[in-house]
Amino acid sequence: MIDLFGGHPETNPLDDTDDVQLLDTTLRDGEQAPGVSLTPDEKARIARSADRAGIAVIEAGSACTGKGERETIRGVTSLDLSARVTSFCRGLERDIDLALECNVDGINLVVPASDQHVTEKVGTTREANRRSTVDLVEYATDHGLWVEVIGEDGSRADLDYLEALMGAALDAGADRVCYADTVGHATPDRTLACVRRLAALGPTSTHTHDDLGLAVTNALVSVAAGADLVHGTVNGIGERAGNVALEEVAIALSHGYDVETMDLTMTHNLAQLVANKTGIPLPPNKAVVGENAFTHESGIHTDGTLKDESMYEPYPPETVGRQRRLALGKHAGHAGVAAALAEHGVDVTDEQLDEIVGRVKRVGDRGKRVTDADLLTIAEEVRGTERDRHIEVLDLTAVSGVHPPTASVRLSVGDDTRESAATGSGPVDAAMNATVEALSHEANPALESYHVDAITGGTDALVTVEVEMSSNDETVTVTASDSDITAASVSAMVDATDRLIDGSAVVADD
Ligand SMILES: [Zn+2]
Structure with a gap:
C-alpha cells in the first residue's frame, strides 16, 4: 500500500510549508524538446513574461552549447529581471567559466548520481565523482555564483550514495541540491523517500519528468517531503513526454494547499506565448491552459453552470486569466442556447428557442461543432430576419x-x-x-x-x-x-x- 503522508490524509500535508518557489527551465530543458529552437528575441520575451509572472528562477540555457547560446543567455541576463537567471553546467570547470562569461547569477550544476551515469556515461567512480563535485562547487562559489547541484538520474541512484554526494555538495558551499527524476521513472513513494533524505540535509529542489504521467504528483510529493524549489516548464514541454508543467504545479499548490508560487492570472498568456514561439500546440484537453479547460458543452453541464458557475468547475477560469465558454453541439440544451443567444443580444420566443435548439442538435449530430455564425444563421432563419450584409x-x-x-x-x-x-x-x-x-x-x-x-x-x-x-x-x-x-x-x-x-x-x- 502506498502510504505517502504517514497515514494522516485528513491533515494538510503542506501545512508547515510556507515558501515554495518555481524554477522555469522552458528555455533550457523545454528547448530540448524535439524540433524546438528559440531565437534570442523569443527567449528574451519568454523570460520577461516568466519574470512578470513572479517566477523566482529562470534557467536561461546551457552556456556550453555554443557562442550563439551564450549571446542568448547574455540577452536574458541583460534584461535586469527580478528573477535569478542561471545557466545549466555539466560537471566541468570549463562550463562554469562559460556560464560566468554570460553574467548569470547562478548555475545548475549537473553531476552524475546513478551508477549508470557515474560509471557508464562519465566513466568515473563514485568516490572520484564526489571529490570532483566538491571541487566544482568550491570553484563556482569562489566566483560568486549561486550554486544548485543536480544529481542526474537521482531517482535511479543508490539512495545512500545520493545522500552522500548531495551532502558533500552542501558541505562544500552549494546553496541547494536538486532531486532529479531525469527519466521520469519514479513512483510517488520513491520520490518521497529520496526527497525526504535530501531535504534533511539542506535546501532541496525537485525536477520531475512526465514519462509515467506522474510529473505533477511527484512534484507535489516532493514539496510535501520538504523540497522548496520546483523545476518545470511552461506547458510541460521538454524531452520525451516533457517536464512537469509549471502552471499545473502552481494551480495545484494554490487550489489544493493554499501555497502561492506565481501570479496565476498570467498563466494563460504565458502558455500561449510559449505555444506560439515553440510551435508545440496546446492539446484542447490540457489542464489549466487547454482550449476546453473551461468550456462546457453538454446540456446538463451547461444548465448547471448557468445556475451556479462553480457547479462543474474546480476554480473560476479568471483565476488563471481565462474565461468560461459555453459551446454548442449535440448535447446542447435550452439553457445553453438561450445563454449563447443572449451573449449576442438576440431575443427569441420560447417557440423559436425550441426550434433553434432542435436545429443546433441536428448540426451537432452530424459531428460538427456549432460555431457562433452557425447559431446566428439558424436564429436568423427561425426568426425570419435576414441580416443586411455590410x-x-x-x-x-x-x-x-x-x-x-x-x-x-x-x-x-x-x-x-x-x-x-x-x-x-x-x-x-x-x-x-x-x-x-x-x-x-x-x-x-x-x-x-x-x-x-x-x-x-x-x-x-x-x-x-x-x-x-x-x-x-x-x-x-x-x-x-x-x-x-x-x-x-x-x-x-x-x-x-x-x-x-x-x-x-x-x-x-x-
Ligand atoms: Zn530534465
Missing part, C-alpha cells in the same frame, strides 16, 4: 508559384468598393493580408485563430476554414467551406468582420 466579397485573385505569392481582393463595403493587393508567405496569407488591408478603414479586428479541416480526401476536397476574430470585447467564430482554400479563408474572415462591425452579429429589429 461587407461582401466581389472578386478575389491569388497567385502562387511567384515570389512572393500575391493576392488582390475587391470588396463592397457599404456603398463603397475597396480594392487592395498584398503579398504573403503563401496565397492564403497574401489573400488574408489583402483583406485586412482593404478593411483597415472599416475595422481592425484581430485574427485570434485560424484552422483548416479537409472534409473529404483528394486534392479536390472541400475544406472548411474556421476563423475566430475579436474586436474590443467581442469575439466571433465563423466557418466557411469551399474547394478553394483561399476563397474559404477570405469568405470566413469577411463574414467574421461583418458580424463584428454589426456589433451584435444579428441585425436589430427595425
